[in-house]
Amino acid sequence: MGTESAAVNFSELVNKNKRTLARLQDSPRLLLHRRDGEDLVLTTAARAEQDQTVVSAATRMLVAMARREPGSMELLLDILPDAFPWVRFLPEPDVHAFAVELVDTMRAADSVGNSASVAQLLIAWQHTAEVYSDPELLAAPTRDHSEDYGPVPDPRDVA
Structure with a gap:
């Protein structure tokens, strides 16, 4: 299991949600870059x-x-x-x-x-x-x- 956060564009979560969410298995957090707003961090409830x-x-x-x-x-x-x-x-x-x-x-x-x-x-x-x-x-x-x-x-x- 990796220790660094993965990063993707927010649109990837919207368009390819299953594949994008699967990345949380390899990374504790997923950094979501947004074009029109502040970046977000996605993690599991258990990790939070x-x-x-x-x-x-x-x-x-x-x-x-x-x-x-x-x-x-x-x-x-x-x-x-x-x-x-x-x-x-x-x-x-x-x-x-x-x-x-x-x-x-x-x-x-x-x-x-x-x-x-x-x-x-x-x-x-x-x-x-x-x-x-x-x-x-x-x-x-x-x-x-x-x-x-x-x-x-x-x-x-x-x-």
């Missing part, structure tokens, strides 16, 4: 459940480790740069804040079975690190801006 079980188990272990004793959080802080090299750009207090927020968000996301909030958290912290990595970007928010463009409209009100 296995993936969720693994993620949930890893999350529960990480949360338990981080909360067990004070030294555990230090270990987590020590390994973060290996998992997320960009944390090296964050100030030390922010690395700790990231670690705490990551553990808490992973626990909450696992409880509802939806990891979107974890992905968003990682993206937001990585962007923060990118700002710290670039002196010009870091200086921009603190620069004196003599022009005031007025209040920012609520994005929900913009059509």
